[in-house]
Amino acid sequence: MNLIYIKFYLNRKRYSSKNSKNAVRINMSKKIKTFINQYTSNLPRLMLQIVFLIIVVVIGFTFSSFVNLLETGTIPDFERPPGVEAFLPLSALVSLKYLLFTGTINSIHPSALVLFLIICLTALVVKKGFCSWICPIGFLSEMMTTLHVMIFKKKINLPAQVDLLLRSIKYLLAGFFLWNIFFKMPVTSIERFIQSPYNRFADVKMLKFFTDISTTSMIVIGILLILSIVIPYFWCRYLCPYGAVLSILSFLSLGTIKHDASFCTDCGVCEKKCPGLIKIRQNKSINSSECSACMTCIKNCPEKEALKFSFFPGKRAVGQPVIAIILVFLFFMGISLAKLSDNWHNKITKSDYLQYIRQNSMPAMPWGLKGKIAPEKMERMMQKMIELQEQSKQ
Numbered sequence: 299m300n301l302i303y304i305k306f307y308l309n310r311k312r313y314s315s316k317n318s319k320n321a322v323r324i325n326m327s328k329k330i331k332t333f334i335n336q337y338t339s340n341l342p343r344l345m346l347q348i349v350f351l352i353i354v355v356v357i358g359f360t361f362s363s364f365v366n367l368l369e370t371g372t373i374p375d376f377e378r379p380p381g382v383e384a385f386l387p388l389s390a391l392v393s394l395k396y397l398l399f400t401g402t403i404n405s406i407h408p409s410a411l412v413l414f415l416i417i418c419l420t421a422l423v424v425k426k427g428f429c430s431w432i433c434p435i436g437f438l439s440e441m442m443t444t445l446h447v448m449i450f451k452k453k454i455n456l457p458a459q460v461d462l463l464l465r466s467i468k469y470l471l472a473g474f475f476l477w478n479i480f481f482k483m484p485v486t487s488i489e490r491f492i493q494s495p496y497n498r499f500a501d502v503k504m505l506k507f508f509t510d511i512s513t514t515s516m517i518v519i520g521i522l523l524i525l526s527i528v529i530p531y532f533w534c535r536y537l538c539p540y541g542a543v544l545s546i547l548s549f550l551s552l553g554t555i556k557h558d559a560s561f562c563t564d565c566g567v568c569e570k571k572c573p574g575l576i577k578i579r580q581n582k583s584i585n586s587s588e589c590s591a592c593m594t595c596i597k598n599c600p601e602k603e604a605l606k607f608s609f610f611p612g613k614r615a616v617g618q619p620v621i622a623i624i625l626v627f628l629f630f631m632g633i634s635l636a637k638l639s640d641n642w643h644n645k646i647t648k649s650d651y652l653q654y655i656r657q658n659s660m661p662a663m664p665w666g667l668k669g670k671i672a673p674e675k676m677e678r679m680m681q682k683m684i685e686l687q688e689q690s691k692q
Contacts, residue, residue: 340592340593340594340597340618341618342617342618342619342621342622343430343431343592343593343618343621343622345622346431346432346622346625346626347431347432347434347436347437350432350433350434351434351437353381354381354384354434356379357379357381357382358382360376360379361378361379361382361501361505362505362509364376364378364379365502365505365651365655368648368651368652368655369655371652371656373648373649373652374648377643378501378643378644378648378651380408380409380642380643380644381409381413382501382504382505383407383408383409383410383413383501383644384409384410384413385501385504386407386410386500386501386504387410387414387539387540388475388479388500389406389407389410389411389497389500390407390410390411390413390414391414391475391476391479391480392479392483392488392491392492392497393406393407393408393410393411393414393492394411394414394415395479395480395483395485395488396485396488396489396492397411399485399488400485403641404492405644405645406492406493406497406498406644406645406646407497407500407501407644408636408641408642408643408644409636409641409642409643409644411641412632412633412636412641412642413632415632416628416629416632416633417540417544418543418544418547419628419632420432420544420625420628421543421544421547421548421550421551422547422548422550422551422552423551423552423553423624423628424551424553424591424621424624424625425548425551425553425554425589425590425591426541426544426545426548426587426588426589426590426591427590427591427621427625428544428625429534429541429544429590430573430590430591430592431590431591431592431621431622431625432625435533435534435538436534436590438526439526439530439531439532439533439534440573442523442526442527442530443526443530443531443573445527446527446528446530449527453530454528454529454530455530455575456529461535461575464535464536465535465536467536467537468535468536468537468538468539468541468542469542469545471537471539471542472539472540472542472543475539476543495654498646498650498654499646499651499654502651502654502655522537530573531573535574535588545587545588546587548587548589549585549587552609552610553591553607553608553609553616553621554583554584554585554589554607554608555578555583555584555589555591555595555596555605555606555607556582556583556584556605556606556607556608556611557578557579557581557582557583557584557604557605558582558603558604558605558606559579559582559604561601561603561604562579562601562604563600563601563604564579565600566579567598567599567600568595568596568598568599568604568605569595571594571595571598572594572595573590573592573594574586574588574589574590575588576588576589576595578595578605583611591607591621593607593618593621607621
């Protein structure tokens with residue numbers, strides 16, 4: 299009897315172990331399918347995010363090569379990519395005030411203003427579509443949120459009062475810059491700032507922030523990345539001043555998500571999936587400042603007639619492919635008009651860039667990386683100092 303019991307126990311344990319392994323495989327398979335479905339269901343948006351991410355990477359690599367050649371004393375045989383000015387929002391705001399007061403676009407960073415105006419225009423058409431369809435930081439935030447769900451099994455949100463308090467930070471930041479530039483800086487100060495070396499070569503400074511990043515900056519970026527994993531969309535939702543400007547403009551957007559209560563079963567899936575934590579079921583038209591027209595609520599709604607994105611009440615629904623085409627069209631037309639009017643490339647010559655870099659950079663040789671003296675050179679300098687001291691004593 300004991301032998302029979304032992305065999306039964308071993309067989310049961312083996313069967314249980316096998317079932318456990320199968321359960322793990324099935325669970326992993328479900329997670330992978332859920333991850334794939336999450337992105338393939340938003341394929342047009344995902345494709346546009348990837349395309350713009352590639353464009354940003356190419357621009358960054360090209361500009362980095364441009365500056366690296368100048369640092370060696372070589373004039374590049376290719377042009378500096380104007381798209382790099384998309385990362386100069388303060389220069390864009392200063393240029394906007396200059397345009398409003400003088401009627402002209404300054405030639406220092408014209409593409410910064412052009413891209414800023416295009417992005418603002420997108421908010422007047424498709425809400426904060428730039429954030430969820432184009433912005434690389436927004437794309438990264440989505441990846442971090444996916445990682446958040448994989449770690450915590452579900453999306454964990456902050457209490458409503460804490461969330462509201464933190465959301466005010468991005469509006470305070472945006473308000474600070476807008477107030478100081480548009481209300482406190484006179485036009486004469488604007489003109490001096492535009493022509494100052496700080497603004498003229500702000501693109502180089504921006505590049506050096508990343509290539510010669512300080513320990514403090516690395517710690518801050520690391521903290522933001524961790525917070526973006528722990529708290530979904532932390533940067534976008536609470537800190538991004540660019541997003542705050544688009545949020546305000548989005549109240550005037552032609553396109554909005556419409557909710558038809560007659561088709562709604564009040565299941566609440568749309569609100570659970572919404573990245574902006576918007577109360578969708580309570581409204582006929584979603585005018586929230588957090589709506590980025592990502593279409594997540596529409597894609598996850600089991601009742602296909604309950605939610606739709608449209609430009610006018612009562613009109614037919616607009617799908618993701620149409621929104622993608624609209625965004626591409628706005629960027630294409632805006633950049634094309636800037637090129638035709640000679641407001642795309644700046645008027646800073648390559649020689650000016652070379653002179654600035656020579657004045658503000660240490661020579662590549664015999665200095666080491668990040669401005670530190672190479673050990674061999676330091677040893678020779680010390681030896682020479684000792685020799686000079688001995689000669690002075692004699």
